[in-house]
Amino acid sequence: MGRVVAVTNLKGGIGKTTTVVHLSAGLALKGARVLLVDVDAQGNLAMALGIRPRRTIYEVLVDGAQVADCLTPARPNLDILAADESLLMAQPTLAQRPNWPRVLEQVLKPIQPNYDFIIIDCGGSLTVLNINALNAATDVVVPTTVEPFSLKGVGLLLSQLMRLKGSNTSVRAIVPTLFDPRTRQAVALLEDLKGQYGALVTDPIRVNVRLSEASALGRTIYEFDPRSRGATDYARLVEQLSTRWNFTASARPAAAPDAVPATNGSPAPRPTAPAEPPVVTGAGSMLSLSCPNCGGPLQRATVAGYRVAYCDHCRYRRQELVSGPRR
Numbered sequence: 255m256g257r258v259v260a261v262t263n264l265k266g267g268i269g270k271t272t273t274v275v276h277l278s279a280g281l282a283l284k285g286a287r288v289l290l291v292d293v294d295a296q297g298n299l300a301m302a303l304g305i306r307p308r309r310t311i312y313e314v315l316v317d318g319a320q321v322a323d324c325l326t327p328a329r330p331n332l333d334i335l336a337a338d339e340s341l342l343m344a345q346p347t348l349a350q351r352p353n354w355p356r357v358l359e360q361v362l363k364p365i366q367p368n369y370d371f372i373i374i375d376c377g378g379s380l381t382v383l384n385i386n387a388l389n390a391a392t393d394v395v396v397p398t399t400v401e402p403f404s405l406k407g408v409g410l411l412l413s414q415l416m417r418l419k420g421s422n423t424s425v426r427a428i429v430p431t432l433f434d435p436r437t438r439q440a441v442a443l444l445e446d447l448k449g450q451y452g453a454l455v456t457d458p459i460r461v462n463v464r465l466s467e468a469s470a471l472g473r474t475i476y477e478f479d480p481r482s483r484g485a486t487d488y489a490r491l492v493e494q495l496s497t498r499w500n501f502t503a504s505a506r507p508a509a510a511p512d513a514v515p516a517t518n519g520s521p522a523p524r525p526t527a528p529a530e531p532p533v534v535t536g537a538g539s540m541l542s543l544s545c546p547n548c549g550g551p552l553q554r555a556t557v558a559g560y561r562v563a564y565c566d567h568c569r570y571r572r573q574e575l576v577s578g579p580r581r
Contacts, residue, residue, distance in 0.1 A: 256287070256369040257499060258362065259426075260391035264414070265407040266378030268399045269431035271298045272465055273491075274375040276484075277395070279474040280492030282331035286370040286501060290328065292337035293358070293383040299375050300336040303328045304472020307336040314361050316344050321365050329474075333369075345382040358386035370501065380414055388418055393426045395495070398447075400430050400440045400458070405447060425454060426498055429491060433458035456494050459487045 261274045271294075278288045292299040292311065300307055309324040314335070325333045348354050362372060374387045388394065396411060398404045412422050428451050434440050435458075448455045460483050468478035475485045496502070545552055 262376035276488035294377040295341040297338040359390035430458035
């Protein structure tokens, strides 16, 4: 049975969806089978991944549709049970059921063996669906900006978890997001957070505009700019949480960055990014030692399951998977 991970905080605008996208995409690049579940009526997960789902979680929760019939492939090893504004109408209906706190847990249970991780993107308040997500979760990841109001929200969430689940032991990580190491307040508050919660606090995700640019184009940061601070920080988070979860798997092939799966299974064109997208060449190919554009030396890096070669002079970039497919 795969882990069910709720990514949540009782405050909006702190990077929950960004964390869900890049944690799940990084795990998928490591070879994990991952399902994303959106319980936020804003439906930002589908937009951030550049997909247009035809069926949503509303049909599962209200109409009784099978989860497997409502999934949309987002990337290799990465599926999504998406949401949209219709989910606003589901909560009053669910609240009338005698088993309302466990509806999501029950509908996910039949497909849980098919995935290594089911990652739930929660909204910014304790709604009926967020209570369902916390009850279904075996693990809780708490993103938080490093500012006073957000840190207070962490304490409130832990109190609510105590009421719902009887303990806080399901919290696996507190992830500082939008961290600006240039400000004294952020540095001081990060130290306070570590002093209060100890090893639960992961390395911070630094402020990086490339993350929002990637989401606007429906790409992950690993596809959009694997050399950016955002890619480096989220790749580090993936490794830290993989260690905590004792997860190891061989990498599987990633989708080429110029196409994403459409709802009918055929590739749909992506919007063109302002920067030149990297090219995925597949396992086993060799990256050249010199730039094919200007002839200069290529720099090398390994990020989130990719070998990346790039030229500092003309901005040429090329990448390949570290290892071959698992399935």
